[in-house]
Amino acid sequence: MAATSTAAATPISTALANGFLTQGKTCCAALSLVLSGKVSYPDSTVYNQSLLSYWSVQEETVDPTCVVSVSSSKDVALAVFILNLGGKVFPGECDFAVRSGGHTPFAGAANIQQGITLDLSALNQVTPSADLSTVTIGPGNRWEHVYLQLDALGIAIAGGRVAIVGVGGLTLGGGVSFFSPRYGFVCDSIVRFEVVLPSGLIVNATESSYPDLWLALKGGSNNFGIVTAFEATAFEQGELWGGLILNEISTKDAQFAAFEALTGSLDYDPYAALINSYIFTAATNSWITASNLEYTKAEAYPAFFDNFTSLPQIYNTLRISNLTDFTIELAADDPSGRRQLFATGTYGNSAQMMSDIFDIANSTAQALLNVANLAYSLSFQPEPTIITSKAATLGGNSLGLGESDGNLFNLLLTVSWDTQADDALINTQAKSLFAQAETAAKQLGVYNEYLYLNYAASWQDPISGYGSVVKARLQAVSKKYDPTGIFQTQVPGGFKLFD
Numbered sequence: 001m002a003a004t005s006t007a008a009a010t011p012i013s014t015a016l017a018n019g020f021l022t023q024g025k026t027c028c029a030a031l032s033l034v035l036s037g038k039v040s041y042p043d044s045t046v047y048n049q050s051l052l053s054y055w056s057v058q059e060e061t062v063d064p065t066c067v068v069s070v071s072s073s074k075d076v077a078l079a080v081f082i083l084n085l086g087g088k089v090f091p092g093e094c095d096f097a098v099r100s101g102g103h104t105p106f107a108g109a110a111n112i113q114q115g116i117t118l119d120l121s122a123l124n125q126v127t128p129s130a131d132l133s134t135v136t137i138g139p140g141n142r143w144e145h146v147y148l149q150l151d152a153l154g155i156a157i158a159g160g161r162v163a164i165v166g167v168g169g170l171t172l173g174g175g176v177s178f179f180s181p182r183y184g185f186v187c188d189s190i191v192r193f194e195v196v197l198p199s200g201l202i203v204n205a206t207e208s209s210y211p212d213l214w215l216a217l218k219g220g221s222n223n224f225g226i227v228t229a230f231e232a233t234a235f236e237q238g239e240l241w242g243g244l245i246l247n248e249i250s251t252k253d254a255q256f257a258a259f260e261a262l263t264g265s266l267d268y269d270p271y272a273a274l275i276n277s278y279i280f281t282a283a284t285n286s287w288i289t290a291s292n293l294e295y296t297k298a299e300a301y302p303a304f305f306d307n308f309t310s311l312p313q314i315y316n317t318l319r320i321s322n323l324t325d326f327t328i329e330l331a332a333d334d335p336s337g338r339r340q341l342f343a344t345g346t347y348g349n350s351a352q353m354m355s356d357i358f359d360i361a362n363s364t365a366q367a368l369l370n371v372a373n374l375a376y377s378l379s380f381q382p383e384p385t386i387i388t389s390k391a392a393t394l395g396g397n398s399l400g401l402g403e404s405d406g407n408l409f410n411l412l413l414t415v416s417w418d419t420q421a422d423d424a425l426i427n428t429q430a431k432s433l434f435a436q437a438e439t440a441a442k443q444l445g446v447y448n449e450y451l452y453l454n455y456a457a458s459w460q461d462p463i464s465g466y467g468s469v470v471k472a473r474l475q476a477v478s479k480k481y482d483p484t485g486i487f488q489t490q491v492p493g494g495f496k497l498f499d
């Protein structure tokens, strides 16, 4: 290692001579000196709790050398300063990961084997401004914690739809909200990011201060620094109507038609949010459908959802309640502690395309019938221009979507299972599904290169999906604020900007 000769008479040289610097231990020790009591090691309670709080087993079983439980932006700044310096003196010894809620399914996105994981969970402030026009939230929050406090004040911000999910990753990857038809993607509402830059400097990125960084962070994920606070525009919000409907699979063609009509509506109702899912049961080799309808007003059975609510139902939970309650309902379907895969695609609004995807999924799922404890679902979500055009009125974002893309829909494939031995088969079948869907989409003329970063599998490339212009802009912002590429190489997890 290049640094050994420079450390001849120090404790570090002894460590090096003993081969101690093979697992980031020296960097952990240096961090312990400045962040006393905040660095934990394997088998300690804090370390174990941090790992157990990841959503997927793949992330939970990555073993960092130490976990740094930061509790202020100053802590983050000190940590980044030391990691930056350490990485220069001892290349490869101070690699690190950044985690907020830990909900990315694949290994190493927000955790690191034999490196340092910065756990932002304690950065969970929720601070409304005096006039309630904005709310500043820490990245370590789960959305339930945010909404509980905002419900009590009669306000909301555009945020995640599932109680347990983290604020940091969701917001930096774009973010889809019940409020998206009213306010755009979650990142579109962020008026200020407090960011620790690779140098350790803490800055506020807004439309007028560090505007290139502000724009880059709206979709650019963990490529520019560590966000320690998000200030979001707030709005008055009372109770909502919504819930879950289950239907027999025999209704699927009617649902595809209803979805296409809704997504393509010339008069899209901005209060309406829909997740239209198809759930496969391996034991019976059969499907049912599950739709989450939400209407962000206390108005039951709005006409905009008639084509869904008029179909024969097996079950429904439709009701008027508060935002927190709806996000808790959605969390019930997504327990942690399982092996997980997310993968995604984006297509022009088309019932035929939905039907093709269903048929492809049904065929690729046949190879999974013997996977133990398989849960497998397709979720379709409208991405009409009423959502994708909002950014242009709010200073822009970095997702590469806009009015000219037309009305789109997002496909999320979710697979859960128990045994590592099944990983390869599940990934192979998922890749096959998306490859076949791409061919079908191109034939139908509805292919779109956008891939929602927060739903992307490790083998997908959402940054390229933003388009070459946005990608080049993000690369230029990275070179400006991170000239030595710390967040490209020393933070290897997540989706990176350079090929």
Ligand SMILES: Cc1cc2nc3c(=O)[nH]c(=O)nc-3n(C[C@H](O)[C@H](O)[C@H](O)COP(=O)(O)OP(=O)(O)OC[C@H]3O[C@@H](n4cnc5c(N)ncnc54)[C@H](O)[C@@H]3O)c2cc1C
Pocket: 055, 097, 098, 099, 100, 101, 102, 103, 104, 105, 109, 110, 120, 139, 159, 160, 161, 162, 165, 166, 167, 168, 169, 170, 171, 172, 173, 174, 175, 176, 177, 221, 222, 223, 225, 226, 227, 228, 334, 454, 455, 493, 494, 495
């Ligand atoms: C059950 C479930 C429900 C979901 N529901 C929704 C939904 O309603 N809407 C939606 O849009 N998405 C949803 N998602 C997807 C979700 O947006 C992603 O899983 C997202 O990564 C979660 O954020 P996190 O903070 O929990 O993730 P993490 O895994 O902690 O972080 C994700 C990535 O962001 C980086 N990162 C995190 N915080 C910071 C920070 N402060 N600074 C710099 N980089 C950071 C990490 O390094 C990592 O690469 C859901 C996911 C799950 C599992």
